[in-house]
Amino acid sequence: MTEEKTFRFVHDGIAIDVSVDEAGAGTSVLLLPALSSISTSGEMAGLAQHLSQDFHVHSVDWPGFGTEARPRVEWTPDTLSAFFATILDEFRPQAVVAAGHAASYALYHLARRNEALQELVIIAPTWRGPLPTMMNGQRTWFARIRAAVDNPLIGPMLYAANVSQFVVRRMAREHVYSDPAWLSNERLQAKMAVTRGRGARHSSVRFVTGALDRFTDRASFLDAASKVASPILMIFGAETPRKSRSEMEALAELPNVRAERLQFGKLSVHEEFPDSVASVIARFLAPVPSV
Numbered sequence: 001m002t003e004e005k006t007f008r009f010v011h012d013g014i015a016i017d018v019s020v021d022e023a024g025a026g027t028s029v030l031l032l033p034a035l036s037s038i039s040t041s042g043e044m045a046g047l048a049q050h051l052s053q054d055f056h057v058h059s060v061d062w063p064g065f066g067t068e069a070r071p072r073v074e075w076t077p078d079t080l081s082a083f084f085a086t087i088l089d090e091f092r093p094q095a096v097v098a099a100g101h102a103a104s105y106a107l108y109h110l111a112r113r114n115e116a117l118q119e120l121v122i123i124a125p126t127w128r129g130p131l132p133t134m135m136n137g138q139r140t141w142f143a144r145i146r147a148a149v150d151n152p153l154i155g156p157m158l159y160a161a162n163v164s165q166f167v168v169r170r171m172a173r174e175h176v177y178s179d180p181a182w183l184s185n186e187r188l189q190a191k192m193a194v195t196r197g198r199g200a201r202h203s204s205v206r207f208v209t210g211a212l213d214r215f216t217d218r219a220s221f222l223d224a225a226s227k228v229a230s231p232i233l234m235i236f237g238a239e240t241p242r243k244s245r246s247e248m249e250a251l252a253e254l255p256n257v258r259a260e261r262l263q264f265g266k267l268s269v270h271e272e273f274p275d276s277v278a279s280v281i282a283r284f285l286a287p288v289p290s291v
Contacts, residue, residue: 002048007090009063009083017068021045021059024052029285030093031059033066034100034126034268035080035212037163037204038172038191040066046274047097047281054282058091062102064203067194075203077105077214084109088117095119095285099270100126101207104214104221111224121233121281123270125251126244127221129210133243138216142209149205159201162208165192175241176268218247225254232257233284235277237265258284 005020019041029051031044041059048057061067063083064075073079084105088096095118098106103125110117131145132138149155161167168191172183183191194200206212215221225232234257236248244267252259260280262269270277 002052006068007060007087009086011063011073011079011082014071014073016063016071016073018061018063019067020061021048022057023048024055024057027055027095027285028091028093029055029057029095029097030087030091031057032084032096032098032102032106033059033061034102034124035062035065035207036100037200037208038168038194039100040194042067042190043268043271044097044099047270047278050274050278051097051282055095055285058093060087060091064199064206065194067197070197070199070203072199072202075206075212077212080105080212081109081214085113088115093117095121097121097123097281098125099123100267101129101212101214107221107224107228108214110230111227114227114229117230119233119285120228120230121235121284123234123277124236124240124244124265124267125234125248126267127215127218127247128213130208132210132213138210142211145209146205146211149201155201159205163192163195163204168192168195175244176266177272178237178239178264178266178269179272182272218250221247222250222254225251225257228256231284233260233281234258235260235262235269235280237262237269237273239264239266240269241266 002021002023006017007020009016033039033043041061044059048059051057103122104127173180
């Protein structure tokens with residue numbers, strides 16, 4: 001049975017509530033969803049359902065994202081890193097499962113503070129936001145986009161145009177889900193409700209323009225991963241978009257990373273195919289039998 005809670009994260013004097021789902025018993029496992037305009041901890045529900053049969057699972061939203069109201073904060077990588085450190089202290093997991101951009105925050109933190117984390121699972125890990133990925137790097141005019149979307153007069157209109165049903169469905173079809181029909185009806189309406197949450201535009205535009213990128217280049221991303229002491233399992237799908245897949249394949253070359261490439265799935269392989277992903281994770285997290 002899943003218990004829904006709220007966790008209050010206080011940063012620079014501002015209280016930020018995030019949603020937490022808790023289920024199961026046993027070894028503690030923390031599930032962190034990707035960062036995106038439509039992501040919430042709900043995308044981890046399928047994984048949590050399977051893993052909670054053997055583990056004590058917490059699924060946690062990121063501040064600035066998810067279903068709770070989002071205050072007007074100058075969201076930065078340091079803010080999200082502070083949150084990551086806080087929830088590690090709060091829940092003290094033995095394993096972390098992080099999807100998408102959440103994986104880069106886990107790698108960044110653990111490369112600097114190799115704590116008592118037994119395993120790390122990263123799913124379709126990314127380190128660069130959508131616009132820098134498309135443009136092959138940062139551009140100075142990305143800051144002007146953020147300023148425009150932050151503007152109280154024109155910002156809501158600009159944001160609404162970029163998270164319309166047409167745009168969300170197109171991006172989901174091209175990059176996120178294998179089945180073009182997967183995001184439809186109730187699922188689509190739930191995702192659209194996330195985009196319409198109060199304050200959603202401020203964190204969303206920062207993710208899209210790369211202002212929440214924890215790393216500036218592939219070399220620093222790989223360097224951080226190479227310094228993590230915990231065993232790392234990376235899971236990604238064969239249908240992952242080319243540019244993102246190339247980053248994952250580079251990560252797979254590291255000696256401390258075990259890579260599992262599924263025959264299907266894009267950037268949200270864990271949400272669309274939770275059974276397959278959960279079975280790989282469960283095998284990785286299972287304790288080694290004593291001889």
